[in-house]
Amino acid sequence: MNIEFKNPDVQYPIDIENGCLQTLRAVVSDYSKILVISDSNVAPLYLEGVLGQLPPSAHSFVIEAGESSKSLENATKIWELMSREEFSRSDLLIALGGxxxxxxxxxxxxxxxxxxxFVQIPTTLLSMVDSSIGGKTAVNTAFAKNQIGAFHHPEHVxxxxxxxxxxxxxxxxxxxxxxxxMAAIWDAEFFEKLKTYENVNDLQNNIAEVITRACEIKKEVVESDPMDEGLRLILNFGHTFGHAIESYSGLGVVPHGIAVAKGMYWLTANTESLGLTKPGTTEQLVNVLNKFGIDYTLGDYDLTAIEHKIALDKKRRSQIIKLVILNDIGDSKILPVDIAQISTYLKRP
Ligand SMILES: NC(=O)c1ccc[n+]([C@@H]2O[C@H](COP(=O)([O-])OP(=O)(O)OC[C@H]3O[C@@H](n4cnc5c(N)ncnc54)[C@H](O)[C@@H]3O)[C@@H](O)[C@H]2O)c1
Structure with a gap:
């Protein structure tokens, strides 16, 4: 499958296919110097295979796996390596990892x-359907996640x-x-399709088509809002409550995606009982999460502490926090909420 990402300034192909690394040689043929960046989990599995597609002069740099490696310190080490090897503006980086x-x-x-x-070769499901597309790049600092960053699109995914x-x-x-x-915020038909898989194994057997539709949705949303000024916020569905759960539970205790599942459920159960979401939507969401074994259930949280975490959300502007809610499956909207009213949306379902 081939998708073409397009906005007024950039255009690049997203290829989705088993064995598509075979095309890497052709993708990089115009570049003289190449540096592949990977991490300590992915490199032992796949770096050799990728280097095998590249000229023998290609360099590689492997960092420790984990979020803390997304740092200015590692960026500086890579810039130093590129400078020593005299990389110029016409050379290439390849990202091999999540x-x-x-x-x-x-x-x-x-x-x-x-x-x-640079070329993206994403190796996690999240990076395939989300982070490799859309041009947001960043490193973390001691103060905040993704604090230092830029918009820069890949040449190819x-x-x-x-x-x-x-x-x-x-x-x-x-x-x-x-x-x-992505299905819940944008595409009811895709949500229906997800329902047809019997379980996670059945979905895995059809993973290329699942990835393809999810990438198309990411592309459609980003193309509608290239500089992240409005609509793109809907990709944040489940994330405001999810981040609060993650941070409340202690970093790494509730994995990011699982916290997002809990966030989607918690908010939707509340907006449905407030009459903002079509009746039955929460049940549909829960059925799909259950089917794939994703734990959306809420812990015995101290709600005041969760409220406090939500108030720290970096997407808050003054007193207003923008929640992304579902009108229905496949249809979402941004709901500005005064932080003083947030407890209305945090009732225990
Ligand atoms: N740029 C964006 O638009 C965007 C969007 C969403 C998330 N993000 C960022 O993405 C990051 C999370 O990405 P992630 O979930 O891919 O995490 P990750 O890159 O840390 O990968 C998760 C783990 O899986 C391992 N791994 C990767 N591929 C593997 C493979 N094929 N086999 C075995 N192990 C493998 C990694 O070594 C790591 O331990 C966060 O930093 C987040 O901020 C960015």
Whole structure:
């Protein structure tokens, strides 16, 4: 499958196919110097295969796996390596890994000599359907996640679903939550399609078509709002409450995607009982999450502490927090809520 990302300034192909790495040689043929960036989990599995598609002069740089590696310190190490090897503006970076590697590599590429080309080879479900598309790149600081970043699109995205065979079940389910989110906010037909898979194994057997539709949705949303000024916020469905749950529980205790599932459920149960969401929507959401074994249930949270975490949300502007809610499956909207009223949406379902 081939999708073409297009906005007024950039256009690039997104290829989704088992074995599509075979085309890497052709994709990089115009570049003389190439640096592949990967992490300590992905590199032992796939770096050799990728380097095998590249000229022998290609370099590689492997960082420790994990969110804390998305740092200015690692960006600086890569810029230093590129400088020592005399990379110029016409050379290329390749991101081989999940969203951490994609965001870091994209950020490094966006700044080196005011911007050089990079190719995304995403290896997690989340990075295939979400972070590799749309041009947002960033590193974290001690103060905030994604605090330093830039918009910089890849030249090409190569998605080989075979990579997912080695992904841990929890990482797979985290990515799948984002897929369900995309269907819920944008495409009722795709949501219906997801319902037809019997279980997670059945879905995995059809993963290329699932990835393809999710990538199309990400592309459609981003193309409608290239600079992240409005509509793109709907991709945040489940994330405001999800981030609060993640941070309340202690970093890493509730995996990101699972926290988002809980956030989608919690908010939708409330907006449905407030009459803002079509009756039956929460049940549909819960049925799909259940079917794939995604734990959406809420813990015994201290609601005041959760409210406090929501108040710290970086997307808050003054007293107003923009919640993304479902009108119905496949139809979402942005609901500005005064932070003083947030408890109205946080009732225990
Ligand atoms: N740029 C964007 O638009 C955007 C959107 C969403 C998320 N993000 C960012 O993405 C990051 C999360 O991405 P992620 O969930 O891919 O996390 P990740 O990159 O940390 O990968 C998750 C884990 O899976 C391992 N892994 C990756 N591929 C594997 C494979 N094929 N087999 C075995 N193990 C593998 C990694 O080493 C890591 O331990 C966050 O930093 C988030 O901010 C960015």
């Amino acid at each position: 969203g951490v590697i994609g965001d870091l590599t994209g950020y490094v590429a966006s700044c080196y000599m005011r911007g050089i080309d 190569l998605i080989d679903p075979d990579f997912l065979k080695t992904l841990s079940p929890v990482e797979f389910l985290s990515g799948l939550t984002e897929v369900i989110k």
